[in-house]
Amino acid sequence: MSDSEYVFHFDEDYLYKALLGDIELFYIRKIIQKADSEFCKGDGISANWNIVTNYYNAFFAASLMLRLCHRGNIFFDNSIRRQLEIMVSNITGAVVKLESNQFYEAYEDNGNYVLKLTKANDGTHELVWRKMDTLINEMIMLSRAGSDEKVILTAIKQINNTLKNTFPSQLRNRVNYQTAYGLEYIDKKLFQLNENIDWVRYLIGFTDTKDDNQIACYMFAYTKFIEHFCSNLIAEYYEMKGNENGILKTVNSHRTIKIPKDQSIFVFS
Numbered sequence: 001m002s003d004s005e006y007v008f009h010f011d012e013d014y015l016y017k018a019l020l021g022d023i024e025l026f027y028i029r030k031i032i033q034k035a036d037s038e039f040c041k042g043d044g045i046s047a048n049w050n051i052v053t054n055y056y057n058a059f060f061a062a063s064l065m066l067r068l069c070h071r072g073n074i075f076f077d078n079s080i081r082r083q084l085e086i087m088v089s090n091i092t093g094a095v096v097k098l099e100s101n102q103f104y105e106a107y108e109d110n111g112n113y114v115l116k117l118t119k120a121n122d123g124t125h126e127l128v129w130r131k132m133d134t135l136i137n138e139m140i141m142l143s144r145a146g147s148d149e150k151v152i153l154t155a156i157k158q159i160n161n162t163l164k165n166t167f168p169s170q171l172r173n174r175v176n177y178q179t180a181y182g183l184e185y186i187d188k189k190l191f192q193l194n195e196n197i198d199w200v201r202y203l204i205g206f207t208d209t210k211d212d213n214q215i216a217c218y219m220f221a222y223t224k225f226i227e228h229f230c231s232n233l234i235a236e237y238y239e240m241k242g243n244e245n246g247i248l249k250t251v252n253s254h255r256t257i258k259i260p261k262d263q264s265i266f267v268f269s
Contacts, residue, residue: 133165199224
């Protein structure tokens, strides 16, 4: 335990039930945001909302992927933070002061099931994209040389290195509520994100740019990779359980246009 890092040991069942709950929460958020982004296609929505809504689809996709890999950002409001401070202080006998913005990692260490909380120095959005970059680095190290997986991961890493690994968040900040983008929309000059983007081609064919239209395309392509990765793991989870995807089924029961199960062109092991 230090001023910026706390390590907790849990019973295996309790820890993984909590992780599953967090994963399912962000899976629901991702599905809802995906549905919202569908309304931002074509010419009926302003360019600002088109890109910003797709950004939040990307953000919740990234948050879900991190959680599927047993890590994620967490924010404690003042009430919860105070309760945790009292509880931890009583257990440890030391006065503990927690920051509201934290990042957690869960792992097994010599038979012990550990949850590590680390103070987040970045804002929530910057933190998620920096941690996604760290995860991409880990996946590159574990992927097979010459595999399709490694080609895509290496392309994403090149984009992160060139545009900065927080480029989706920076794009959102430039676009959100900016009058210029609204005017460009009126003049039909701003790209409208849609499902017709060849996301694999965009990732592999990346070239450096300062054009926000193209940066939005790279963000969209990055998101599609994340969605396919998450879909594979979630599909495997429900297959192992022997149950239908109840969350997606419930959401689709209230929709005229159903959200399909994404099929990935890659296999991750």
